Amino acid sequence: MSLPKGFTPRTIGIVAAAFAGFLSVGTATWTATIIEQRSAEAVDAALLTAGHGWAHVDADGLRVRLSGTAPTEAARFRALSVAGTVVDADRLIDRMDVADAAQLKAPDFTIEILRNGDGISLIGLVPDGPGQEAIVTELTELTGPGTVTDMLESADHPIPAGWQDAVDFGIEALSNLSRAKVSISAERVSVTAISDSPAEKARLENDLRRRAPRGLRLVLDISAPRPVITPFTLRFLIDEDGARFDACSADNERARDRIIEAAVKAGATGKTACTIGLGVPTPDWAGAVTMGLAALSELGSGSITYSDADISLIAAEGISQAAFDKVVGELESNLPEVFSLHAVLTPPSQGVDSDTGPKEFTALLGTDGKVELRGRLTDDLSREAVENFARARFGSVAVHAATRLDPDLPLGWPMRVLTALEALGELSSGQVVVEAGFIRIEGVTGSTTASDSVARILSDKLGEGQQYDLNIRYDAALDPLLGLPTAEECVADINRLLTAQKINFEPGAAQITRDAADTLDKIAERMKDCSDFEMEIGGHTDSQGREEMNLDLSQKRAEAVIAALMSRRVLTGNLTAVGYGETVPIADNGTEEGREENRRIEVRLIGNATDGGDATGTDGDTASVTVNSPGSDTVRPKPRPKE
16 A cells, blocks of 8 residues: 555554644643542532531632631631641642631621420520539529520630629520520520410519619510400499499400490590400300490490390389380380390489488598498397407408497398308408498509409399499509519609608718608608619708819718618618719809709719719709708818928
C-alpha cells in the first residue's frame, strides 16, 4: 500500500506522537476538573450538614478554598475540621473571617415553664453559668414527687439587666399555681393559669401585682371556672328608689347583654352586673327574663323573681286590677312552656294594731361582728333553735338575745327567721326585719355577689312567692381581695395626708413638733397596709447655712419621720431615709416663700425616683410636702476653737 503524497513514515510518526500528547493533556485536564468539582461539592455538602451554611467553598486545582464570615472563632475552627474530614488538610486553604464579637447581638434570653399535675417542663435560652442549675434545682424542690424536664440551652453572653429578678419572680409565681404556664424575659413575665374560683382568681392577680418587681411588665391571663348557680336566680324590682337588680344570673355573655339591655329599657341606671354561671334551667332563660322585665316595666312598680323555672311577679300596692290582669295575661301567654308564673297584686295595707305593736323579728349585725336579736318568736323550742343558729353563725360570745314569745305568729315563722339570719351572714354589717308577709334586709358588704347570694337564699328556702326588699351596698374597703392598695395607691394616699396637714419641725432641728401627731397617726394607719412596698422618705432644706450641715439636717429629719412611724407600730423595714439637703430645690431660695417650699419631706417609691431629678411629684409617684418650720433651716455651726 502506498503512502499519500507528501507523507513519509517519519512524518506519520511525528503526527501520531503529537496526537497522543494532546490526548494525554486533555485527559489529565478533564480528570483534574472532575476532582475539583467533586471535592468542592463534597466539602460544601458536609459543611451544610454540620450547620455551617455561612461558609463558601471554591476549588483551585486540587486545593479547596474556604471563605465567609464565621460567627465565632469556634465556629471557624469547627468548619475547618469538618472540611478536613472530606479532603486532606494539606489541600485546604483557609480564607474565613470571624465576626467582631463586640458587634454581635446578644440573644434573647427567655424561659417557658409549664406546670401541670405530672410535673414541670422548661425550655428556653439562659445565660451560661450556675444560673441554669439553680433554676432546675429550685423547680425540682417545688414539684416534689413530680419530675422536672429540663430542655434549657445556654449562651455565653452578658446577663441582661433585670433577668435575675424576673426569673426569681416567675418561679415565685409558679409556686402558688398548680396549673400554669410562665413565660420569662428580662423585661416581661407572662402568667397563664387556671384558678379554682373567681375569688381565687382575684386573690392571685392582686398578690402577683403586689409582688412584681418595679419596672417589670406583668401580663396576667388567669381564668376561673364559671360558678354553678343553684337555684338559678334573678330578681328585678321597681319602687320609689328606681329600677334595679337584687340578683342577676345569665348563662352566657349574649344572654347577659340581652338581660341588661332589657333592664335599662325598664329604667335601670348606672353600672349593672350580672353573674355568668352554670345551671340555667333552659336555653330560653334570657327570653323569659326580658319578657318579665318588660311586663314589670308596664306595671310601673313591684318585683319579679326567677328561681330556676318558677317566676313570681308581685305588683305593688295601688296598681289597678285591670292593668294587672292585662299584663299577667300577656306574660302567661308568651312565656316558654317550661316556666311557671305566680302573680300577686298586693292588697292595700291594713295598718298595725297599736295595742300589741308590729309582729316582727329583727336581727342587728354591728361593724364589730356582734349580733342583737329582737322581736317575736313562737315558742321556747324555736327561740332555742334561733339562738343556737345565730351563735354557730356569728360566734357564741357575739350574740345577745332579747326576744319575746308569741304563739299567734303566722305558720312557718321560725323558718323565715332562720333563713333571714342565714342571709344576714352574707353581710359585713346590717339588719334583717321579718314580718308576716315581708322580709327586709339592708346593710354593707365587701362582696360584689352578696346581693345575689341573699336573693338566692331567700328564694331557695322560702319559695319564689316570698316578698322581700334588699338594700345591700358594696364597699370596696371591706373587700378582702380588692381592699389592699397598690404601691402607687399607698404613696398617693400618704401624700394626700401630708398635703392636707403638714409635718412641722423645730427651726434648724430634726425634732417634730406636737401639731404633727395627728398627721403621723393617719400616715401610720395607712402604712400598715403598705409595708410590702419599698419607699423613700426624703428630707430637703433651703440653701441657707453650710451645705454639709443642711445635708445632715435633712437626713436626720427623714430619719425622725421613720422613727415616729416606728413608734406607732409601723413596720419600717422597707422605708429608707435619704437626706438631700439643699441640692434639689423646687422654688427660689431668694425669697422666704421659696425657702419655705424647699423645706419639705418627700415620699416616693424606691425605683421610680431619679437621682438628682425633679422631685415635685409630677410623675405621680412622688409628692412634695412643705414642712412648715418657723424661720429658716439655717444651721449655725459652733465657732472653731482658736488654735
